[in-house]
Amino acid sequence: MSKKPREIFLKGCNEIAEVLILHGFKVAQKGQTVSKRPNKDITLQVYFQSSHYNDENSVTIIPHITVYSKAVKTFDIKAYKNEYCTGIVWGKQLCYILGAEYKIWNLAKTSYARTVSEIQKALTDTVLPLFDVFCKSPGEIIEYGITQKLDISLSYFLVFGGKETAERVFQTKINQCQYKGQYMKLYNTLLNMKEDNIDPKYNEFVGAGEMKMAYLQGLRLR
Template sequence: MDTRVVFLSACNEIAAQLEGFKTLEKGQRLKKISTDKDIHFEIYFQSSFRNDSSSIQILPHINIYSKILKKWQIEQRKNEYSQGLIYGNQIGYLTPFNNWKEWNLAGLSYQNSITEITESIQKYILSIFEIFSSKETAIDFLKNNGTKFNQWTEDSISPLDFLLCFSEKETAEIFLNNFVDYCPYKSNILKLYENLKSENEIDLNYSEFHGADAIKLAYVQGLKIQ
């Protein structure tokens, strides 16, 4: 059987076991919209150009977006390509696998992989989506926990834009400082913040290191690092 057919069949079998998701791109992308119609949750199944009859890889990712945040980012960053992304990750990093995870759909691996992916989504991903089903719940969670949604996930600076857009300045500042305190490249952030004081023009769409664009936006918005 054609590897693409096998891949899409697996995507749709997984989708059939998840309630409330709309299938797009022949099942490769699943989408669910929050009750307030602003935030939408996405599960995307990445394939591999190296697929053959003995190895058909499927790599699941999640993304959480906000339409209001997208408009806000376009205005603040002066970037028409802003997507309104709140948070995204590869499922392997959000589960006990705690690593980049690929599943094989070829041969006898097919059903086991579908079962494992579906269970991972049901046990560990839907609870993350639930946090963001309410902006108030999400803001409170991020303020107190950062992006440590469970014992395997790591802190990410990604939701800072979301907090700048929807929460009080003080809340975004708490989130930022909590992230910086435990960030392995804290010295880079502190150095950047200091250098920004002498910058005449700040490019909010360029990152000297991972997350530097968000750090710059925080500076422009008047957030202080303790």
């Protein structure tokens, strides 16, 4: 009797997770989530997403790589006025860590072994070294984030780097963004608003909420 797509998916998750368990990670949600807390603040997580449209010929698996911070979560809940903030410091789908193109992997039939091997290799060769960065001190994380343009949450810089460092990162991020004009239009609008009327929970476009949060924290653009 053939296995159901859900069974195949979870089997793949657990096999892939074996390379992470060797490094102290623990599985949850029947293997769909694998995480590790290297210190009291940071949580490293790999989450395997699937699809409602799986069948015997296609069992989707999409690895999401995320780093969380307890300190950032506490800060964000207050700064964004949103109790549902999770404290994300950095995160990407695995495919975007490996390259610029979107990709999903298939665990069905003959693709199973190749997919498990490919994702295990990517986690071992690329993701674990990135995770190692977040096991270091906040100062080292900040330095790496700036020099390697890692797109770490601005909140992390505010919490651990101070206003001056955060403002410099904020300025650089806006200057290098292809949507700079859109950001500057919003920024100029904020300059003429009362702070009580600024809602960082609301995103007119991607990144708008973060800009509002930064403005409310006293960061300014030149």
